Amino acid sequence: MSSPARLNLSAGIASVATAITLVAIKLWALGETQSLSVAASLADSALDLMMSLGALAAIVYAARPPDEDHAFGHSAAEDLAALGQAAFILASAGVIAFAAIGRLLAPEPVALTSETRGIVAMVVSIVLTLALVLWQRRVAARTGNRVVKADSLHYLGDLLPNFGAILALWASAQFGLVRLDSAIALAAAAMLTVGAMGIGKGAWDALMDRAADPVIIARIAELARTQPGVHGFHDLKTRRSGSRLFVNLHVELDGDQSLNAAHAIGAALKHAILAEFPGADVIIHFDPARKTAP
Incomplete structure (x- = not known):
């Protein structure tokens, strides 16, 4: 298993x-406090557990090497997940917003207990x-894995409800207020x-074989343009699948040179691209360069 796969x-x-x-x-905290904000946080964590199990399964599947049926690997599983x-x-998010509005509009708040333990x-x-x-x-910064990014997002989103629960418990204990967390929940x-919209768009673009970021394309073009021995290039195509970048391009070389020399130029360009974008496919x-008329 590769180092990025192990990190994921x-x-x-x-x-x-x-x-x-x-x-x-x-x-345990719900049993001690009977707090609705804690119950909402518990439901969120239960959802996190279900999603984390699904994310782990996707990571394990995506790390499998290419086979006869999946010549380009299994990284699309990351985008599906x-x-x-x-x-x-x-x-x-819809459930949290609905519950928060319901608590704000409820005529009678629910009494809380054992706030300190909560x-x-x-x-x-x-x-x-x-x-x-x-x-x-x-990990996401080093591997670019969308599943890890999405998982990180919903755990980061848990922090506000958790802080809201703390504020609600503290306000209940100190002032008898129990609705403070509703605004934070919204x-x-x-x-x-x-x-979620950002994560979903990125995954959808990858599944639809959308080209890589323009900055990445421009950098690959610059590497091809400045590679010694390359007289030109065309048909540069890119796409992403999961955390993996796929690059396909035609380079124009001197048609009179040996195959070994042409291969060395192509290998040098490939290594330059991989140095900038590790793990790329x-x-x-090779195409012969057009000769200009004397």
């Missing part, structure tokens, strides 16, 4: 382990979530919606 796998395992721990902590996660995140449980949850998000962000739902075709 570590992020997936950490996500599942953290989700299980958070569910256990919040179950990310698209599913985006849909679930949107759904959970606050301690939520603080522990925040610390665990922050540690996980920091690791996921580090803000969290908005943040989740925006983030690069295919270079």
Whole structure:
């Protein structure tokens, strides 16, 4: 298994382990406090667990090497999982917003108990979530994995509901207020919606074979243009599948030189592209350069 695959796998395992721990902590806190905000946070963590299990399965599947039926590998599984996660995140944002509005409009708030214990449980949850998000962000920055990015997004979105639960418990204990977390829950739902749309668009673009970012294309073109021995290039095509970049281009070489010399030029260009974009799948075709009339 490659180093990026191992990093992605570590992020997936950490996500599942953290989700299980958070569910256990919040179950205990709900029993102690009877808090609706804690119950909402528990439901969110249960959803996280389900999504983390799905994300881990996608990461493991995507890491499989190419085979006869999947010559380009299995990295599209990452995009499918990310698209599913985006849909679930949107759904959970809708549920959070609906619940928050319901609590704001309810004529009678629900009395809370054992607020201090609940606050301690939520603080522990925040610390665990922050540690996980920091690791996921580090992994995603190094591997570009959309599944890890999506997983990090919905855990980051958990922080606002957790802080909202703490504020609600504190306000209940100090002032008898229990609706303070509703406004924060609405803000969290908005943040989740925006983030999920971004993750979903990226996954959809990859599944539809959309070209890579223009900055990446421009850099590949510059490498081809400045490679010694390359007289020109055309038909530069790119796409992304999961965290993997695919590059296909035609380079124009001196048609009178030996095949070994042409291959050396192509190999040098390929290595230059891989140095800039590690893990990319690069295919270079050789065409004879057009000779100008004397």
